[in-house]
Amino acid sequence: MSHDTATETASNSIAFENVTKVYDDGTEAVTDVSFSVSSGETATLVGPSGCGKTTTMKMVNALVEPTTGTVSVDETPVSEYDPIELRRKVGYVIQDIGLFKHMTIEENVGIVPDIVGWSDDRIENRVTELLELVRLDDDVRTKYPQELSGGQQQRVGVARALAAEPEVMLMDEPFGALDPITREQLQNEFLDIQAGLDVTIVFVTHDIDEALKMGDKVAVLQDGELIQYDPPAELLRNPNNAFVESFLGEDRQLAQLQTVAVREVMGPANEAPTNDGGTPLSPDDTLRLAVQNWLRSETDVVPVVEDGTVVGSLSEVHIRSIFDGRSRAIEENHV
């Protein structure tokens, strides 16, 4: 690569600048989209089927070429990379998983290290490491994909994408084909895994709850246009327009509770009840849990306790405070 990335600090790992994609048949799948994902962050792309999520994602690893505009990875335009080299340093997970049926799990996971020329020993160690990371028993390494459950197969899919230590991961509805319980389990595990990795992720989903849960930032797409790109809490507080609002769903307020920690809204410690005010909260609990406790408690104010000392108090006023910004926005929209 001819590029000299001197400005490591600014590091937008992925950047879209005025990107439009018109397919050969005239379909305009993506229209003038601009956004960027900082190094180590997860951006979720969410929107109804056909809104251009997959197309947007595939422009990052050169599976789709933008018609106009520029997509950059590590501050270098995708068009300046050798596509094969680029794809090898960008992990890729798809909904259909696409494990190679004639290869063992070990061979599947090790395929990218193998084609880039790692030694057998190094590949073997890496596979062991990855199977552990995605919580698969080491026994599976000699099995074939069809012998595994859907959830296990997708774990292998994730391990395969992580094999050559990519800086960027693209995940296209990775958990979409799984049953709700397995999906939730994999979401939680993946959040754990990702916390221990320094990897920038673009995560495509049509499920808004998944988008809010997995993303540091959420990009809402509609008919190829980027309608809003914000952190989950901000998106819930201030949906840009009626589409985003309806897409967030009727239980938006409940979802919003999930995104705020007690610490952010609690009142002073001296307002906490001195008698036994029900189960105390921790400042790191979500407001959703807080509401649950608050509904169950016998007093109107619940103490917030950290390391054995009361550090704050939580009442209805504090919980409601998170909706204030939003109600203001609605008033502004309706005048």
Place this chain on the structure above:
Amino acid sequence: MVSLVETVEWMGANSDVLVRQSIQHLSIALTALVIGIVLWVPTGVLVRNNERVSQVLLGASGIVLTIPSLALLPLLIPFFGIGEAPAIVALVLYSALPIMRNTVVGIAETDGAMKEAGRGLGLTDRQLLVRVQLPMAYPVIMAGIRQATVLLIAITTVAAYFGAGGLGRSIFAGIRLANADQIIGATIVLSALAIVLDYGLATTVRLLPNSEVIDT
């Protein structure tokens, strides 16, 4: 009336001839088969991404297959003389359709998700072909080769009429002499050859992990 006992007696009495003709028969058919595989599998691989060319080639080999061997063989004699050479040329042409068609179709039908994943992970077209598409297409290609094998064993019989060796000699002689034992005896050996070869080739597919034998 034909009696099986007499047929078996004839086979016993003429076992040396039958063995010699079987070897000739196999050598002609298998030589053509090997040439056919070497020629048509790579051709199928080469044209896999070019719909127009592959349609033309498959169309042409389909037409070849409709020409009766009794008509095709004498057509080749002016170019290749008499004996084994024209027979092998004809057989190679006949093997084109099953082998090439199954190669093209087998590669084209590789699971889309596997192709997508392979490309997304950074496999080159060639790596995708060698590591993913050909292994996945292997049972389909083998099914084509098995079809071709049975076809070539059968057609080789006719080649005896134009000077090539093989079990066709006994069959045509049996017809000339109105010797039913001879016709049936040689035919039994012929069928046995076809069945054994077909079974053997199917086994090579079964030995591979996760490959199912595709019945034709």
